[in-house]
Amino acid sequence: MFEEHDLFILVSASFVQQVYDVTKYLKDHPGGDEVLLSATGKDATDDFEDVGHSDSARDMLDQYYVGEIDISTIPTKTTYKPPNSNQDK
Ligand code: HEM
Incomplete structure (x- = not known):
């Protein structure tokens, strides 16, 4: 589980990604906290784009x-091992 101070999402389509801390927005997000929580700690670009957020949301x-x-520059070796992954390094 993520702690409250760990609720970062990454949004961008390129190698350089923007990091956003959505912790303070959880309770105010019009789409609810569940979707934000499910998008934290990973690249949330597709999640964010798929919703078709308005310009004001952007x-x-x-x-x-x-x-x-x-x-x-992020190390590929992590404690989390996704299914079908054979990347050990
Ligand atoms: C800092 C990041 C985010 C901001 C500032 C933000 C902002 C907003 C805003 C202002 C709305 C109201 C509708 C609009 O103006 O487009 C909205 C709706 C919504 N957002 Fe986000 N959002 C963020 C991230 C996300 C992420 C990562 C997801 C998906 C996992 C998501 C899913 C949704 C959904 C499902 C709705 C509801 C759409 C509806 O009911 O019509 N949002 N968001």
Whole structure:
């Protein structure tokens, strides 16, 4: 489970991704907290785009902006092992 201070989502389509901390937005999100929770800790670009968020929703992203991360620098070795994954390094 994620702790409240860990509720980061990543949104972008390129290698450099924007990181947003949605912790404070959980209770106010018009789409509910469940969908936000399910999108945290991973690349949430598709989730965010699939909803067809309005321009004003996009503008709100700025409020939760934390910084950028180059996903090519993230270690691929994690404790979480997704099904069908044979990447051990
Ligand atoms: C910081 C990130 C996000 C912000 C600022 C945000 C903002 C909003 C806003 C303002 C709305 C109202 C409708 C609109 O203006 O488009 C909305 C609706 C919604 N959002 Fe988000 N959202 C965020 C992330 C997400 C993510 C990651 C998901 C999916 C996992 C999601 C799913 C939804 C859904 C399902 C609705 C309801 C649409 C409806 O009932 O018509 N949102 N969001």
